[in-house]
Each structure stands twice: as C-alpha cells, then as structure tokens.
Amino acid sequence: MKEDNLNGGQNYLYEEIMTGIKEYINENQLQPGDRIPTEKELGKLFKASRISIRRAIKELVDEGVLKIIHGRGTFVNKKRKEIHLLHLQGFSEGLTSDNDKISKEIVSMKKISNNKKVNSIFENKYTEFIELIRKVYRNDQILSMDYAYLPTAIYPNIEDKIKKESSTFKIIHDDYRIAFKTVKKELEIVPATEELQKHLNISRLTPLILVEKIIYNEHHQPVHYSEYYLISDAVKLRIENNLP
Numbered sequence: 001m002k003e004d005n006l007n008g009g010q011n012y013l014y015e016e017i018m019t020g021i022k023e024y025i026n027e028n029q030l031q032p033g034d035r036i037p038t039e040k041e042l043g044k045l046f047k048a049s050r051i052s053i054r055r056a057i058k059e060l061v062d063e064g065v066l067k068i069i070h071g072r073g074t075f076v077n078k079k080r081k082e083i084h085l086l087h088l089q090g091f092s093e094g095l096t097s098d099n100d101k102i103s104k105e106i107v108s109m110k111k112i113s114n115n116k117k118v119n120s121i122f123e124n125k126y127t128e129f130i131e132l133i134r135k136v137y138r139n140d141q142i143l144s145m146d147y148a149y150l151p152t153a154i155y156p157n158i159e160d161k162i163k164k165e166s167s168t169f170k171i172i173h174d175d176y177r178i179a180f181k182t183v184k185k186e187l188e189i190v191p192a193t194e195e196l197q198k199h200l201n202i203s204r205l206t207p208l209i210l211v212e213k214i215i216y217n218e219h220h221q222p223v224h225y226s227e228y229y230l231i232s233d234a235v236k237l238r239i240e241n242n243l244p
Contacts, residue, residue: 015205017046017056022065022233025076035073036066063202064141065233100138104165107133107145107199111152111159118149121214121225126151130159132168135199136228142200143235146228154178154223168224178223186212189232196229207232 021036024045030036037045042053057074060066067077112118113128122129132148148168150158154176161171172178190210192202200208208229215224 014052014055014059015203017042017048017052018059018203019205020046021056021060025065030076032076034076036076038073059203063206063231101140103137103140104146105135105137106162106164107135109133109159109162112149115149118225121149122151122222126153128152130155132162138234141234142231144228144230145196145199146226148224148226150224172224179218180215180224181218182216182220184214184216187237188212190229192229200229200231202231209235209237 021042024030025036036042039050039053039057042048042057043050046053057066057068061068061074061077064077067075069075109130109132111128112131115129118129119127128151130148130150130152132146132150134146134148135142136144136146150168152158155172158168158171158176161175162168169180172180188210189207192200192204192206192208196202196208197204197206200206209232211228211230213224213226213228214222217223
C-alpha cells in the first residue's frame with residue numbers, strides 16, 4: 001500500500017516503513033546503541049515523505065525498538081530476548097536472568113466452559129476452566145501475552161491463589177502436588193488481532209510467534225495448556241539438546 005504526496009509521487013505508508021527499518025536493522029546487524037540513518041537518509045532509502053518517516057520512527061519508539069536521543073539521533077534500543085524452547089518450566093520462569101527484570105500483569109481471570117478447543121486438548125474430561133490472561137514485560141517493555149487454561153476439577157479455587165506476580169507452576173507444584181513430566185510445544189507465525197495489537201502496543205504488520213504448550217503428568221494426562229504470543233522482533237528462539 002502507498003500514499004500519494006502533493007508532488008504526484010508515491011510514498012510508502014508508515015507501517016511499511018516500520019517493517020523496512022526493522023529489516024534494515026537485521027540485515028546490517030545493528031546492535032543496541034547503534035545509530036540508524038537520519039530522517040533525510042531514510043526518506044531517500046524508502047522514497048518516502050518526512051511525515052511518513054517520522055510517524056514510522058515514533059511507532060517504533062513506542063514499541064521499544066528505537067530510542068531517540070535529542071541532539072544525537074535515533075538508536076536501536078533493545079536486544080532480543082533468548083528463549084529456550086525445550087524448557088519444561090513456566091514461560092516467565094524461563095525468561096528470568098540476572099540481566100533482566102521480568103514482570104507480569106493480569107489482564108483477566110475468569111471461569112469459562114464449553115470451549116471446544118480447550119475441551120479437546122484435555123480429552124473432553126473437563127468442562128470448566130480458569131482462563132488466565134497475562135501480559136509479560138521484560139525490563140518494563142511488553143514482550144508477550146499469555147493465555148493459560150486450568151481445569152477447576154484439577155485445581156479447585158486456584159483463582160484465589162493467583163496474584164499479579166504469581167508463578168502458576170509453583171502454585172501447581174506446591175499447593176496441588178502435581179508433577180510435570182513431558183511437554184508438547186507447537187510454533188506458528190500469526191498476524192496480530194486487533195485485541196493483541198492494543199495490548200501489545202504493536203501495528204497490524206508486526207508478526208507474532210504463537211507458542212501452544214500442553215504439559216502432561218506422569219500418566220501422560222494433560223494438566224496444563226497455554227498459548228503465548230511473542231512479539232517476533234523482541235525474541236530469539238533457541239533449541240538445545242544433549243546427544244546420547
């Protein structure tokens with residue numbers, strides 16, 4: 001998509017420029033603290049108006065990708081968070097490191113029933129679940145949205161135990177004495193819905209990584225299901241396994 005300018009030419013829409021700037025950062029292997037081209041240089045690069053370039057930069061600053069230092073220029077702001085896909089531990093627990101502050105915000109927590117997808121995942125053994133939706137932040141910048149589903153028959157009154165920074169894994173282990181033995185994860189690149197755009201503060205062109213996770217107990221019965229949506233340019237996925 002393009003927008004017309006007053007001179008009869010065409011300028012890329014700011015959302016396309018945002019994608020182009022992200023690609024420029026990746027292709028040139030720019031690191032946090034590196035300066036990107038000036039507005040004038042970006043205008044020539046994308047054949048776009050100064051207005052569109054400024055709008056694109058503003059949106060990328062709001063997303064946390066860029067940082068403006070007045071009098072010096074615009075710089076790459078954040079480093080991608082590495083996530084180990086084979087970890088069995090909880091999502092936010094797997095993010096924790098000495099260099100990062102991981103925090104959570106509860107968006108909603110409610111009982112749901114007759115959800116065909118969730119019912120099927122739990123082999124139609126349960127009909128009522130706690131749906132827990134949380135935002136996850138890394139160093140005060142939004143990283144993901146997490147949707148967790150917990151059968152009330154397995155975890156009675158768990159909603160009374162979950163607080164803002166609670167680890168559901170710790171609650172399940174300590175209060176319900178359930179051991180996790182195996183995990184199944186599926187990954188998919190998906191577009192951002194309007195709801196996710198609003199909560200994650202991203203544009204409609206920002207792709208998300210959807211990770212669907214099912215955890216099983218020692219009897220290979222599903223006891224935990226979650227979906228989390230990662231901002232693709234904020235994370236780096238890693239797979240590591242020991243060879244026999």
